[in-house]
Amino acid sequence: MRTPALAAGVRFRRAADGSAVLLIPEGVVSLNGSAAAVLELVDGRRTVGEIAEDLTRRYEADPAQMQADVAELLAQMSSKMWVVWAPENERQP
Amino acid sequence: MSAPYRPLSLLAELTYRCNLQCPYCYNPLDLRAYRRELDAATWCRVLDEAADLGVLQVHFSGGEPTLRPEECVALVRRARERGMYSNLITQGTFLTDDLLDRLLDAGLDHIQISVQAPHAELADQIAGARVHQRKIEALTRVARRPVALTLNCVLHRHNIDQVEDVIALAERVGVRRVELANAQLYGWAYRNRLALLPTREQVERARDRVREAARRLAGRMEITHVLADYYEPYPKPCMNGWGQMFLTVAPDGRVFPCPAAAAITTLRFESVTEKPLAWIWHESESFNAYRGVGWMPEPCRSCERREVDWGGCRCQAFLLTGDAGLTDPACSKSPLHALVTRITEAITAAPQPAELIPRRM
Ligand code: SF4
Ligand code: SF4
Numbered sequence: 001m002r003t004p005a006l007a008a009g010v011r012f013r014r015a016a017d018g019s020a021v022l023l024i025p026e027g028v029v030s031l032n033g034s035a036a037a038v039l040e041l042v043d044g045r046r047t048v049g050e051i052a053e054d055l056t057r058r059y060e061a062d063p064a065q066m067q068a069d070v071a072e073l074l075a076q077m078s079s080k081m082w083v084v085w086a087p088e089n090e091r092q093p
Numbered sequence: 094m095s096a097p098y099r100p101l102s103l104l105a106e107l108t109y110r111c112n113l114q115c116p117y118c119y120n121p122l123d124l125r126a127y128r129r130e131l132d133a134a135t136w137c138r139v140l141d142e143a144a145d146l147g148v149l150q151v152h153f154s155g156g157e158p159t160l161r162p163e164e165c166v167a168l169v170r171r172a173r174e175r176g177m178y179s180n181l182i183t184q185g186t187f188l189t190d191d192l193l194d195r196l197l198d199a200g201l202d203h204i205q206i207s208v209q210a211p212h213a214e215l216a217d218q219i220a221g222a223r224v225h226q227r228k229i230e231a232l233t234r235v236a237r238r239p240v241a242l243t244l245n246c247v248l249h250r251h252n253i254d255q256v257e258d259v260i261a262l263a264e265r266v267g268v269r270r271v272e273l274a275n276a277q278l279y280g281w282a283y284r285n286r287l288a289l290l291p292t293r294e295q296v297e298r299a300r301d302r303v304r305e306a307a308r309r310l311a312g313r314m315e316i317t318h319v320l321a322d323y324y325e326p327y328p329k330p331c332m333n334g335w336g337q338m339f340l341t342v343a344p345d346g347r348v349f350p351c352p353a354a355a356a357i358t359t360l361r362f363e364s365v366t367e368k369p370l371a372w373i374w375h376e377s378e379s380f381n382a383y384r385g386v387g388w389m390p391e392p393c394r395s396c397e398r399r400e401v402d403w404g405g406c407r408c409q410a411f412l413l414t415g416d417a418g419l420t421d422p423a424c425s426k427s428p429l430h431a432l433v434t435r436i437t438e439a440i441t442a443a444p445q446p447a448e449l450i451p452r453r454m
Binding site: 081 | 101102149150176178180202203238239240241242243269270312315317
């Protein structure tokens, strides 16, 4: 299972009012609730599966659906170069 | 009036001093007037006030900001402590490994390094100094560090035909973000407009080539191309609207809604040495002068694009017409659009561009 990390120069920030943004080189991206929930867990250590499990538990969602949603969101973020995939050998259990 | 507006981004111009002489520099012509620069303690207070106002990103620029290396490091650290994203806009000639270490340690998120052209001969001619090779070295070193890196190149008549080579250079040194921006005609660039503005043919060719390269490099390189608004039907939404998202603090402490606004001599701009930043943002006459749509004359007032491009650029309106409160003449609907077409037609008709005047103190 692959391990996502925020790319260099990309930062997640949650404001006091609960709203979340991604700070990127080109500016500020506001995040909806589900994107924020996923990105908040992206730390370069958790795998996609672990992030999905965590959210499944938290939101009592369907595991397979959650797995697919998280994978798709991260794939989108990676095509924008906001998320990168940690090399296999750096992955922690 | 004040409630809905919140700045997201602060441009901190630490100094207008620079060792280069780019004729497209947007800095003001009267550079000497900015010799007195805010000290580090004042800048720290400005960052604190900006964070309190809701600013999320700080861009350190100039001039050449790394001519004040201690301030750069201290201010990047302060921005980080206050949760703000920091970006250093530099021409890279002073970016030693030591300074890089200290900036990254302080929490710098993003570095933008400019080149004047893809090849040394033209690049050095435009910069007025032999610096191209040093810039390439800086780019190569930064590309290996854990920091976002963008290669910038300001495009104009003399280098726009080499736009593909700029992208190839980025590929070669391993840069994943490229910003190609047609020279914005303010400050020194406005003075040099007849030498800088490319022909329509050049602009269109460059646009096609950049599109092609962007397609080829999709997912590997992010290319931003800022077009020359003199050739577009509608003006750019300058700063996303006057006083709506951005503010600039100049080296002397004056606060502007747009980095080119010092040219507007009909407005008085307050300094952070006189007033709190929040007062300037919310209450000052200058920030409220062209906010929203209430100030708009026709044709903007009844135009369906009025909240798309906000009537274009106030500084450009002032430079071209003498009145910052008119529709940007770059707009094809402006009754004064001929002020722009006269320039583009002169460019197309002239066999040789006018001579470049290097930026000088
Ligand atoms: S545009 Fe050129 S002259 Fe102006 S500040 Fe940047 S590097 Fe210096
Ligand atoms: S008329 Fe004004 S609002 Fe409409 S496109 Fe032109 S500049 Fe923009």
